[in-house]
Amino acid sequence: MQKKHTLLLMLLFYGANICAQMNNYKDSATFYFTKSDYNKAIYFGEMSLAENRKKANGIIDTALCVAASDLAFFYVLAEKYQLAEPRFLEALQFAEKVYGKDNYNYAAILNNYGRLKRETGRYSEAEGLIKKAIFITKNKSGKDLEKNLVFENDLGHMYLSMGNYNGAEIQFLNVLDARKKMMNDKGDDYAINLNNLAVCYNYMGNFSESERIFGQVVDLFTTNKGTQHSITATAISNLGIVSISSGNYERADSLLKKSLQIKEKIFGRESDQYALALNSLGKLYSKTENYAEAEQAYLKALEIRKRVYGQSHPNYAVTVGDLGSFYFNSKNYLKSELYLNEAIALTKNNIGEENTAFLNMSYNLANLYRQNGKVITSDSIFIKNASIEKKLLFNSLEFLSEKELLAYIKNKEISVGYPFSLLWNFNSSQLIQTTLNNCLTYKGIAIQNTTALSKQMQQSKDTVLASLWKDYKSGKALLNKTLALPIVKRTVNTDSLTSITNQQEKELLRQSASYRDMKNKLNTTWQDVRNNLTTNEAAVEFVKFNYFSKNQTDTVYYAAMLLRPKDTVPVFIKLFQEKQLKAALKSFAYTASPQNRGSSSIAFTGNKTTNKTTTILYNLLWQPLEPYLKQTKTVYFSPDGLLHQLAFAAISYKKDSLLCDKYKLVQVASIRQVATDKQNKIIPPSSIALFGGINYNSQQTDTAKQTTADPYAYVYQQNRGTTGVDSFAYLPHTLTEIESIKKSMEAKKGKVVFLNGDKATEAAYRNLGGASSPDVVHFATHGFTLPDTSKQKTGIISNTFKVSDNPLLRSGLVLAGGNKGWKGTSQLNEDDGILTALEIAALPLQNTKLAVLSACETGVGELRGSEGVFGLQRAFKIAGVEYVMATLWQVPDKETKEFMTSFYSQWLNGKTLQQSFASTQQIMRKKYPPYYWAGFTLVH
Numbered sequence: 001m002q003k004k005h006t007l008l009l010m011l012l013f014y015g016a017n018i019c020a021q022m023n024n025y026k027d028s029a030t031f032y033f034t035k036s037d038y039n040k041a042i043y044f045g046e047m048s049l050a051e052n053r054k055k056a057n058g059i060i061d062t063a064l065c066v067a068a069s070d071l072a073f074f075y076v077l078a079e080k081y082q083l084a085e086p087r088f089l090e091a092l093q094f095a096e097k098v099y100g101k102d103n104y105n106y107a108a109i110l111n112n113y114g115r116l117k118r119e120t121g122r123y124s125e126a127e128g129l130i131k132k133a134i135f136i137t138k139n140k141s142g143k144d145l146e147k148n149l150v151f152e153n154d155l156g157h158m159y160l161s162m163g164n165y166n167g168a169e170i171q172f173l174n175v176l177d178a179r180k181k182m183m184n185d186k187g188d189d190y191a192i193n194l195n196n197l198a199v200c201y202n203y204m205g206n207f208s209e210s211e212r213i214f215g216q217v218v219d220l221f222t223t224n225k226g227t228q229h230s231i232t233a234t235a236i237s238n239l240g241i242v243s244i245s246s247g248n249y250e251r252a253d254s255l256l257k258k259s260l261q262i263k264e265k266i267f268g269r270e271s272d273q274y275a276l277a278l279n280s281l282g283k284l285y286s287k288t289e290n291y292a293e294a295e296q297a298y299l300k301a302l303e304i305r306k307r308v309y310g311q312s313h314p315n316y317a318v319t320v321g322d323l324g325s326f327y328f329n330s331k332n333y334l335k336s337e338l339y340l341n342e343a344i345a346l347t348k349n350n351i352g353e354e355n356t357a358f359l360n361m362s363y364n365l366a367n368l369y370r371q372n373g374k375v376i377t378s379d380s381i382f383i384k385n386a387s388i389e390k391k392l393l394f395n396s397l398e399f400l401s402e403k404e405l406l407a408y409i410k411n412k413e414i415s416v417g418y419p420f421s422l423l424w425n426f427n428s429s430q431l432i433q434t435t436l437n438n439c440l441t442y443k444g445i446a447i448q449n450t451t452a453l454s455k456q457m458q459q460s461k462d463t464v465l466a467s468l469w470k471d472y473k474s475g476k477a478l479l480n481k482t483l484a485l486p487i488v489k490r491t492v493n494t495d496s497l498t499s500i501t502n503q504q505e506k507e508l509l510r511q512s513a514s515y516r517d518m519k520n521k522l523n524t525t526w527q528d529v530r531n532n533l534t535t536n537e538a539a540v541e542f543v544k545f546n547y548f549s550k551n552q553t554d555t556v557y558y559a560a561m562l563l564r565p566k567d568t569v570p571v572f573i574k575l576f577q578e579k580q581l582k583a584a585l586k587s588f589a590y591t592a593s594p595q596n597r598g599s600s601s602i603a604f605t606g607n608k609t610t611n612k613t614t615t616i617l618y619n620l621l622w623q624p625l626e627p628y629l630k631q632t633k634t635v636y637f638s639p640d641g642l643l644h645q646l647a648f649a650a651i652s653y654k655k656d657s658l659l660c661d662k663y664k665l666v667q668v669a670s671i672r673q674v675a676t677d678k679q680n681k682i683i684p685p686s687s688i689a690l691f692g693g694i695n696y697n698s699q700q701t702d703t704a705k706q707t708t709a710d711p712y713a714y715v716y717q718q719n720r721g722t723t724g725v726d727s728f729a730y731l732p733h734t735l736t737e738i739e740s741i742k743k744s745m746e747a748k749k750g751k752v753v754f755l756n757g758d759k760a761t762e763a764a765y766r767n768l769g770g771a772s773s774p775d776v777v778h779f780a781t782h783g784f785t786l787p788d789t790s791k792q793k794t795g796i797i798s799n800t801f802k803v804s805d806n807p808l809l810r811s812g813l814v815l816a817g818g819n820k821g822w823k824g825t826s827q828l829n830e831d832d833g834i835l836t837a838l839e840i841a842a843l844p845l846q847n848t849k850l851a852v853l854s855a856c857e858t859g860v861g862e863l864r865g866s867e868g869v870f871g872l873q874r875a876f877k878i879a880g881v882e883y884v885m886a887t888l889w890q891v892p893d894k895e896t897k898e899f900m901t902s903f904y905s906q907w908l909n910g911k912t913l914q915q916s917f918a919s920t921q922q923i924m925r926k927k928y929p930p931y932y933w934a935g936f937t938l939v940h
Contacts, residue, residue, distance in 0.1 A: 025051055324338070400509070445866070532674050540562050557575070773880075
């Protein structure tokens with residue numbers, strides 16, 4: 001939980017261009033400035049100022065103003081801040097008389113004075129000065145416009161210092177865009193702005209993007225300035241720091257040592273730049289448990305910063321905090337407490353509490369107190385931090401793309417998950433309340449944010465937003481289809497397109513209104529959940545976490561937090577280690593029969609082993625809950641981790657009895673839905689789209705006229721490859737399944753879109769999107785969910801689904817002509833017949849209440865922390881569908897048809913969606929072993 005501190009690269013503006021007349025002293029000062037020898041630049045700058053005072057003879061002129069301004073700036077670069085301030089004040093007085101207050105030269109001095117304020121921790125004053133400079137020059141053009149970008153960039157720095165990452169990113173992107181339009185994307189200014197954006201992404205936890213951009217910055221500065229320039233050294237250091245975050249310690253070591261050498265040569269061993277380099281090395285050594293060298297680096301950096309800044313400056317506070325965290329990690333708790341308390345006080349005084357630096361130090365201090373038995377003090381810190389985390393998260397929702405939000409959440413896994421370890425060892429009533437509230441906020445938050453954006457865009461009447469949304473969806477569609485092509489056949493740069501669509505998504509978030517309804521749901525507390533439980537109901541939030549002792553371990557535990565109507569606090573229940581669950585699942589026998597709806601054929605092995613396994617699962621998972629469920633009949637539960645792969649209904653309860661015989665089990669994405677969506681009982685549908693009886697060898701190319709232009713067709717420039725031998729067989733019962741549903745729907749006067757044979761195409765599916773999407777979309781076909789083998793791929797691959805690193809490309813449904821797509825032999829300008837989860841997520845289905853995925857393994861996928869399963873279920877939820885019925889294993893063709901016929905019969909005859917699903921399970925339960933029916937899940 002250490003603070004990921006990053007060096008901020010200063011834009012070196014030199015005011016010498018104000019005056020065309022330069023004396024020898026000034027020329028010498030300029031020469032040494034360009035060589036980054038700031039002490040010599042100061043010497044000649046002082047001589048220049050003295051000579052200009054003498055020449056002016058009491059009359060303020062341009063040369064005198066320039067000399068004072070330049071010297072002030074040299075003082076800042078050399079970290080002689082006390083000497084800089086009076087020179088800036090003097091330069092401003094001179095500039096006002098020489099130029100007036102509405103002049104660029106006056107604005108330049110204001111901006112550089114603002115830098116001084118920022119460097120000395122006076123952020124509010126700095127912001128005011130920089131904004132004044134921008135206001136003066138905001139309507140300028142030509143060269144003055146380019147100079148104005150310097151001020152805009154510095155305002156971005158200001159926002160970074162204040163923890164306003166949204167504001168900082170906007171500033172940096174705007175400056176970069178302006179420089180590109182001016183055809184200035186190779187120079188130093190552009191490289192500096194690019195670096196600043198990378199710094200911002202590093203703060204936001206988007207390490208992959210930050211690392212990519214830092215690499216570009218190093219290349220640009222190495223070309224423009226050479227390897228021994230200060231600005232190159234800073235860029236190299238930044239790349240080294242982000243390499244620590246990404247776990248590339250060997251590269252980080254090489255880069256940081258190289259930067260240290262350059263900075264020592266340029267700035268000397270008593271400069272803050274040298275101290276920053278030492279501090280960065282201290283982080284690396286601490287991370288790699290090289291504690292002796294880490295301590296030496298930190299202490300030396302602290303000594304230098306103390307001499308340079310004194311003991312109240314933000315930079316000094318950074319090293320104090322890093323040293324406190326280091327001592328905690330190296331188990332020197334006495335020194336750790338001393339340094340952490342000092343750093344927390346300084347950080348709070350300098351930039352407040354609502355920032356990552358304050359939080360990370362506070363978490364370490366809370367952990368330290370817990371180790372020393374100060375449980376109440378420790379818990380109070382965690383509870384306070386949870387409130388701060390929530391504010392920062394809600395702020396982030398309005399400008400982080402889905403990709404960035406997922407990275408942000410992953411970066412918070414330790415701080416959010418750590419309290420579970422505390423509760424495992426000491427059950428605190430206050431801490432469990434805060435911890436459960438955290439779960440209610442974080443669980444599935446990224447998918448909620450993405451869904452909320454899509455919903456708002458569909459309903460928006462804003463023409464500007466509509467245009468942005470159209471461009472974004474078009475770009476996203478092109479990207480999705482391009483990613484499905486073999487790399488050798490791609491005609492579009494996917495990295496560039498990914499970056500463009502990412503920024504388009506962020507712009508939509510910034511310009512659209514806040515998601516009031518979604519945020520209200522995320523403000524749901526455990527009391528709200530409890531208050532919506534009726535007699536004989538309970539709610540269980542399952543959690544998975546890495547166990548902490550004094551440090552994080554590799555041991556993964558599962559626990560449950562349970563609520564009943566009369567509980568005054570949630571109940572925390574210890575369950576098991578993940579390795580126990582994995583061992584039980586190895587003998588789980590619910591696999592596929594020869595004629596199934598999946599991508600492989602594995603014989604069903606029978607019930608003997610299965611019954612034993614489900615008994616073990618009961619002992620691990622449910623038996624610990626039983627003492628708290630004596631009066632309970634209905635259980636709302638939200639799984640986590642590997643529990644997403646379990647069919648809870650099929651777990652043994654007692655001899656010849658299953659869990660679904662004892663309880664009505666209702667699976668939810670998070671138990672917060674008990675408070676927000678419990679009353680949402682879906683009534684029988686009036687419209688349905690049915691896909692089944694599909695011809696996997698060909699597709700109809702003239703399917704019904706597109707309601708919108710097909711954004712995919714032009715992507716296919718070449719045929720796919722010829723490798724791949726597996727194929728999908730026709731499923732006869734899928735046709736009788738959808739024919740039965742069609743007959744039932746038509747008897748109730750429902751609208752039916754019937755798509756079978758070669759008409760069940762991807763194009764036909766895309767025609768369903770929009771505000772008039774059907775109440776239900778039903779797929780009776782083959783489905784697939786593939787493991788991640790992307791790191792093992794070699795040679796030319798024709799089936800990109802099998803080797804993609806994106807889980808939404810490794811899961812999908814097979815439609816007409818899918819065998820050609822699966823083998824890589826699709827024809828020019830035709831869909832490949834493989835409807836991936838990535839493509840599903842891109843189509844808005846805001847009017848669709850239920851997606852039925854009557855195929856194999858449509859409910860499984862890659863597990864990603866609090867976001868759950870990345871696969872078909874997630875894709876349909878992103879598309880706007882309320883409920884998804886999916887499968888956990890490879891289901892048999894014939895019995896699946898029977899399950900679906902029974903389900904629709906009950907639903908269309910008046911029962912609610914939930915009642916129809918539970919009733920169908922009971923009907924099938926009486927006729928078949930769980931394998932034939934328990935694999936279906938209904939998730940809201």
